[in-house]
Amino acid sequence: MKQVYFDHAATTPVDPRVFAEMKPYLTEKLGNPSSIYAYGREARKAIDDAREIIANCIGATAQEIVFTSGGTESDNLAIKGVALALKDKGRHIITSAIEHHAVLDSVKFLEKHGFKVTYLPVDSEGMVDVKDLENAITDETILITIMHANNEIGTIQPIKEIGEIAKKHNIVFHSDAVQTVGVLPIDVNELNVDLLTFSAHKLYGPKGVGALYVRKGVRLGTLIHGGGQERKRRAGTENVAGIVGFAKAVELAVAEQKEVNQKVQELRERLFKGLESIPHIRFNGSRTHRLPNNVNVCFEFIEGESLLLNLDMNGIAASSGSACTSGSLDPSHVLLAIGLSHEIAHGSLRLTLGKENTAEEVDYVVEKLEEIVQRLRDMSPLYNG
Amino acid sequence: MKQVYFDHAATTPVDPRVFAEMKPYLTEKLGNPSSIYAYGREARKAIDDAREIIANCIGATAQEIVFTSGGTESDNLAIKGVALALKDKGRHIITSAIEHHAVLDSVKFLEKHGFKVTYLPVDSEGMVDVKDLENAITDETILITIMHANNEIGTIQPIKEIGEIAKKHNIVFHSDAVQTVGVLPIDVNELNVDLLTFSAHKLYGPKGVGALYVRKGVRLGTLIHGGGQERKRRAGTENVAGIVGFAKAVELAVAEQKEVNQKVQELRERLFKGLESIPHIRFNGSRTHRLPNNVNVCFEFIEGESLLLNLDMNGIAASSGSACTSGSLDPSHVLLAIGLSHEIAHGSLRLTLGKENTAEEVDYVVEKLEEIVQRLRDMSPLYNG
Amino acid sequence: MYSEKVMDHFQRPRNVGEIPDASGIGEVGNARCGDIMKLWIKVEDNVIVDIKFKTFGCGAAIATSSMITELVMGKTIEEAEKITDKAVAEALDGLPPVKMHCSNLAADALQKAIADYKSKKSDIS
Amino acid sequence: MYSEKVMDHFQRPRNVGEIPDASGIGEVGNARCGDIMKLWIKVEDNVIVDIKFKTFGCGAAIATSSMITELVMGKTIEEAEKITDKAVAEALDGLPPVKMHCSNLAADALQKAIADYKSKKSDIS
Ligand SMILES: Cc1ncc(COP(=O)(O)O)c(C=O)c1O
Numbered sequence A, B: 001m002k003q004v005y006f007d008h009a010a011t012t013p014v015d016p017r018v019f020a021e022m023k024p025y026l027t028e029k030l031g032n033p034s035s036i037y038a039y040g041r042e043a044r045k046a047i048d049d050a051r052e053i054i055a056n057c058i059g060a061t062a063q064e065i066v067f068t069s070g071g072t073e074s075d076n077l078a079i080k081g082v083a084l085a086l087k088d089k090g091r092h093i094i095t096s097a098i099e100h101h102a103v104l105d106s107v108k109f110l111e112k113h114g115f116k117v118t119y120l121p122v123d124s125e126g127m128v129d130v131k132d133l134e135n136a137i138t139d140e141t142i143l144i145t146i147m148h149a150n151n152e153i154g155t156i157q158p159i160k161e162i163g164e165i166a167k168k169h170n171i172v173f174h175s176d177a178v179q180t181v182g183v184l185p186i187d188v189n190e191l192n193v194d195l196l197t198f199s200a201h202k203l204y205g206p207k208g209v210g211a212l213y214v215r216k217g218v219r220l221g222t223l224i225h226g227g228g229q230e231r232k233r234r235a236g237t238e239n240v241a242g243i244v245g246f247a248k249a250v251e252l253a254v255a256e257q258k259e260v261n262q263k264v265q266e267l268r269e270r271l272f273k274g275l276e277s278i279p280h281i282r283f284n285g286s287r288t289h290r291l292p293n294n295v296n297v298c299f300e301f302i303e304g305e306s307l308l309l310n311l312d313m314n315g316i317a318a319s320s321g322s323a324c325t326s327g328s329l330d331p332s333h334v335l336l337a338i339g340l341s342h343e344i345a346h347g348s349l350r351l352t353l354g355k356e357n358t359a360e361e362v363d364y365v366v367e368k369l370e371e372i373v374q375r376l377r378d379m380s381p382l383y384n385g
Numbered sequence C, D: 001m002y003s004e005k006v007m008d009h010f011q012r013p014r015n016v017g018e019i020p021d022a023s024g025i026g027e028v029g030n031a032r033c034g035d036i037m038k039l040w041i042k043v044e045d046n047v048i049v050d051i052k053f054k055t056f057g058c059g060a061a062i063a064t065s066s067m068i069t070e071l072v073m074g075k076t077i078e079e080a081e082k083i084t085d086k087a088v089a090e091a092l093d094g095l096p097p098v099k100m101h102c103s104n105l106a107a108d109a110l111q112k113a114i115a116d117y118k119s120k121k122s123d124i125s
């Protein structure tokens, strides 16, 4: 069967050039970077080089990059790290209603431990209002954490402006850029961020490795204590192969960003156009402030999981904000936050394109979707022809 | 130049059979285990199978295994997780003076946040006294954390007895078994442990993946919040390739344990014998309750780092508890805890053997060590011929 | 995730549709929760001779709907009344724990349809 | 970690040994800290004509000891007194930050040896 992967926001295939860089560190290059002999120095150098490459790609210096086990850990480290370091200065955090669970569950954890959290609402396109944000600031505010682009609906936030406000009020600013590093041009100084989360497996790197950019001078508590790795900011023997692959992935993504985006965006427009012929649908997210690879659409009268299963039966990999995919009762908090009713939100579909996708695949998916949506509507008690 | 790797306690080469299992998950098998389509289910199944394999190898059930980014994170999760969950029951923790920094720095962190910690001393062989331990227990004690075998001097603790005491007093018992899983036969029920840390890269698996065994019913707070992975006990997209490799590594290590240990232990005895001809030395750790692959020896009048560098110049990879290797001023806390003076502790050398080592390598190392030790002593102001 | 039986019923759902002159109709769930199930039964001489469904819901919801129509077809009212959510789940070789909620729906809808049939019958008689 | 120069001096340390009839001897450090350095100098007509060392210590300690003997050999006492720890580190193309402590030792030992020489000389004269 034809296999079409349209879920790049969930994870990406490992680029063969990335795998090629990793392989020696999973075979003959065995050293522990903390060891002083040749094997160890080789591993140490590999990590130092990777750090340098990644720092260069986002306008940071090498010492500002902390390697972690992924985007989730980076978000936790950023949020809990600031909370630990600055809890005596204040205990108020500002975030948005549409953050990733790694952010939301971290701030909820802090809420249980005496912190106050403001969850900024978003408009119907998923945009945070910068004025709301500024109004939410109090003397107690120690951290603002707002994602760069949303992983479900693809909306890109005005990070630069938010960063300016944070700077003006002398508040640490963290942004979860898991969906944007490699995809959008990123310079941490232009964006005015103090902390930036990103993850390898969203940009054609391996799963289980990520980084946190930590601006020089920003105080951060430690989440994982132990050996002196990552200049004591994150203990544990380094995932050398993963880090090497991560750097290669970031490097390639940045080098090929323009071409890839152009291609992917064309495919996305083709997909938009194809889907528009299906009646009773609604596109979610901003059309202008939008990730180049993201389409998020709700089909009325049908439920997302059964849509996904039908797509899967046709070899198509996609994602939904339906409650049933996650085993919860409520559909995606993001779709609810942009004002969708539960009914509509249950029928959502996210298609996220990647560099290896083709126009034929787009046409195939549109064709199959038309059939499937019709079939499911025909068996839906909500649909009347 | 001949390359001899005698630092298996620091990290091990990846077994080619382990790499072979990992490879598909770094190339064509791209799915995110949280996705419901075929690619995702394939990744989910890989993790489920890995969990099952690993659980079987230590006498646990699959639901009791939590995958992490390594031994350090597992130690942190165990210790801080128990502290979070049981802080209202009591705030006293018992550990030993010779734990790995992942344990020591975790309890020190808790000490700063209102917990009391008892650091049990050890005898000259590095053994914890079980009576001391029982005497240290108070009404406030919520956790005992004692490592299974020490990573520097190889001493194996009476975990079973400690576990019995913990059970009797209804205290959660964690053991860092990073150096023993795969090396010693382990059954979590026989050992009476509630939490057990282990790490892939110490048993011919990849770096950056580990596990925490969590006995059913043990309450544990969360260290990394976010998505619902690991049954909500450890969020973050799973390092699928790493986990698959980890399981293969544990499986092989357990299956081949007897043969490997016999071989390694013979090599170790040959090494002991060879080193004995060097004057002014001292072997550290227990000779009987000892890891099969560990030799730890102090050479008087010389300093460990210069020894390591000389060995490295001869292609030999080894490790030292010298202060200078770690950039600190004090030599290894483990060597000091067994009663060595600073002077002697600075001149320590750890040689840890692995399954790929040979008798020729042992002889080569002994020969080179004799030369190097003599050479360094000849330039030492402490040595008088 | 789902058993083969579930996927089979999901892929080729039996008895989809409506019965215009149904003897009883049962509807449960609501769109807010992401599951609505509607069942039509045709009863002759105390026997369910036809049954059809329409479902808005996940894979488990569709499969349980389809399965219950198979279980019920040709049964007497008394037999049909004994069909529980557990029986439906078992007939499908089990459902994932997080989906148990959906399997309740089908049995509930059936009982509602039967109740509807009974109330209509008593209206006439 | 270490520069090539450091490794060169570590591998082939210059002027190891003792000078039995030394004009001055300097010893610094202690075994507790893992570094002891002992320097012997032979002075003729205010010029250091020979210098030897023995060192217990890490790679950096041995390399700085060796380097300082090269820097000092043939220098006048006044020139030798101007040699700083920084100069030794620079002559070795730098040392890792964590090793700066060791590089102080060599210069300290030299100054002590010179002081010893001077005090002995004043004793005689
Ligand atoms: C916006 C965002 N933040 C955080 C994460 C978590 O990153 P990781 O999967 O590396 O843990 C993801 C992806 O799952 C994401 O899309």
Ligand SMILES: Cc1ncc(COP(=O)(O)O)c(C=O)c1O
Binding pocket: A235, A236, A237, B009, B010, B069, B070, B071, B072, B073, B075, B100, B102, B147, B149, B150, B151, B176, B177, B178, B179, B199, B200, B201, B208, B209, B210
């Ligand atoms: C006893 C012990 N505990 C914990 C660790 C840390 O494990 P990891 O290197 O996987 O973080 C190590 C190894 O470094 C160890 O030897």
